[in-house]
Amino acid sequence: MVQKARKLVLLIILLGSGIFTYAQNNVIDEIIWVVGDEAILKSDVEKIRLGMLSRGERIDGDPYCLIPEQLAVQKLFLDQAKIDSIDVPVSVVNSGLSRYENNVIANLGSKEKAEEYLGATMTQLREEWRDQIRNDYLVSEVKKNLVGKKTNLTPSEVRKYYAQLPKDSLPYVPTMVEVQIITNEPIIPLKEIDQVKDRLRDYTNRINAGTADLATLAIMYSEDPGSAPNGGELGFMGRGELMPEFASVAFSLSDPKKVSNIVETEYGFHIIQLIERRGDRANFRHILIRPKVSADEMNRAKLRLDSIASDIRAEKFAFEDAVAFISFDKDTRKNNGLMVNRKESTNYGTPRFTMEELPTEIGKMVNTMKVGDISPAFTMKQNNGKDVVAIIKLKTKTEGHIANVSDDYQTLKEIVEGKKHEELLKKWLQTKIKDTYIRIDQDWVNCDFQYPDWIKQDQANKKLN
Template identity: 55%
Template sequence: MTRLYVCLYLCLAGVFIAHAQNNVIDEVVWVVGDEAILKSDVENERLNAQYEGRRFDGDPYCVIPEELAVQKLYLHQAEIDSVEVSEQQVIQDVERRTAWLIEQIGSKEKMEEYYNKTSTQIREMLRENVRDGLTMQEMQKKIVGDIKLTPAEVRNYFSKLPQDSIPFVPTQVEVQIITREPKVKEEEIERVKKELRDFTERINKGETTFSTLARLYSEDPGSARRGGEYGFTGRGELTPEFANVVFNLTDPKKISKVFQTEYGYHIAQLIEKRGDRISYRHILLKPRIDEEEVQVELNRLDTLANDIRKGKVSFDEAAIWVSQDKDTRNNHGLLANPQSSTSRFEMQELAGFISQDVAKVVENMQIGEVSKPFRMMTNKGKDVCAIVKLKNRIDGHKATISEDYQRLKDIVTAKRSEEKLQKWIVEKQKNTYVRINPSWRKCDFKYPGWIKN
């Protein structure tokens, strides 16, 4: 069926998707290329925006369908260019968004009542939305490409900004950390391994299923509720130890031997292989840490912190020789912000990317101060003991080239990216069939090219 025929069919075959006693249940309000935008699509987006607290710059019934139309342009190009996204990331984002909705609405039952769908149907709805959103992001990255800016271009842009338009930079901190992992007793490791071997035996005997045991016992919160299942994943998305096991699985009926990663101990089961990607399920168990061992490490760090304060050793040296945090010990314990690629964190970034425990400790520290030892949970789910030093605090201020060059460069880069995307949309409009229901045309669209004379 050609694109023109599809469009004519959608536009002329009644634009009504379903009827009940002559009442319209759904309606095609836009057609973009081969794709229809339904009134229900717009309503769903409006409901989501309502719970997210989003305010529209204009009539939602104008803004939302135009946003959906722009998305159709990106997705059509992504299909042409064979742009794909990770199934694992889709699943993780769906679970995160579902959990957020339940928290906002109050319960799973209230969520189902609000959307008039089962939780499974809601997840499927979110799955498509999430997949489209991630695909659109990848397509945008491809369109924008690599934008290179010189310091002169950044300075020139901000020299022309009026004072009230210069961005305000919230308070930022630079933090060094030393961590120690309490020793896990050998008998506890054996207990965990035995439990996983028992799981394997029960599954092989047909007493239960892998999925059931994963839901009941797995300590991986991202997959336990899905029966331990992860969608299709590339080798590079997994830790080397984990990838070496799951990518060597060949028989879906067999379960791996017990194996160890930095997260704990696992067993895994193959679901399906497709080329260089694999779908699998796993169960993670973490050995329990003995409180006596925790106290041993807290005492060790307390002694170390006192030695640092007395000048017997520097924090930088101690981080290299004592810390067990492999991500920071070779950089004198200095934490790196994965979003900005600098060592500066806003407090909410420190809590989100590193640990809420670290953020709470740092909040009231003075520059150069070394904390008391404390127990924390890392962003990898590890229970460790730590001390931190506040290396620097930059109080909230209006951005300057000398202090905030990277942030200002990011702003200019974002502006150039937006300009590229807007230009691409305008060009794409010219070669795309678009039809808008007459009752949905009375809008001041961001991109006027939708309605062709």
């Protein structure tokens, strides 16, 4: 508590001066808000504004009013996340980071253009995005904890909501599908794995002998598309943000000149080098090599699954039985192969997908299938970069239409629940704001904020000081 109080006093002093400075008195940033004992910087706002533009997102309103308030709200939720001791799964961060990076690069045209536009290297950007993705997850979990099961809606409430909607305001329900999947990983010969390990041992020997450095070799040979262009550098991360096998070896390193033994994860085989430690976070670089699957092995895997698909169509056994015995997909194997849509929603973890939400290869198959159909075997790339063979069954399909109570009760219920959740969260935030120290720089208060209590708290604290 004493340390927090000291931090808060320092922030107030810096807010009063309006700047952060280096010892050389070069102005580098400004504190524009203080929320509790956390600062919001002008650079934070600018980074988010540029990031939204880089992803093609529309900003409705003044970004210099909207973004600081959004950051302030986020800080309140993150404070609650600390109180609730919420952890972030590494898989969530890794998959989210890949999607985020790909989206930015696709919108700006190339990695180089993204770095130029956003004014930072891709390594620096990935570190910022990683923190952003972690924070987004924590905020989402806090919201779910806060609303919990407090919205027990009755059918009459849902019907009342529907009856009050003007006809031209009825929601459109897009085509929704439920899909079951069986995957099979082609066999990788031990000879191929040995060759991968021999390559990594050769790289290690060259690095240790001083005839090569890991960063250069990573650019030339690493098969991690995210880190290879940056010399294999991952950016600062905590142990929990890395695959367990990777983290165990990486965090045992102490000499930046040494290279780790070979490490196997679900992504392939790695060698790792420590760059720098900062408390419980560290920056590493690595080289990833994936064993290659031969065309013959891929074809053999397709033939195996095509045979299974034929037997299911002939009703020799059920799709669900095949899932339990042969599917390699760890996320669906215990759920009769039913795929789960992990999108952000009030019904987190729904089995329903719009066509756009399905992985590309699966969407192409589903597009030509009828309910109950079993697809031919096809190849697809998983999030970990592995090529697998799959067959799918289209379990259900609901064509797009204007919502009605009889067919779309669950969808309408989710809409009403969403509104109820918004009301609960708004009340919680109003209370949280009143219990939190708020200071806003004079140049940033002339805004029509969603929560007027920011200004009230700011004015009250200025009077006290």
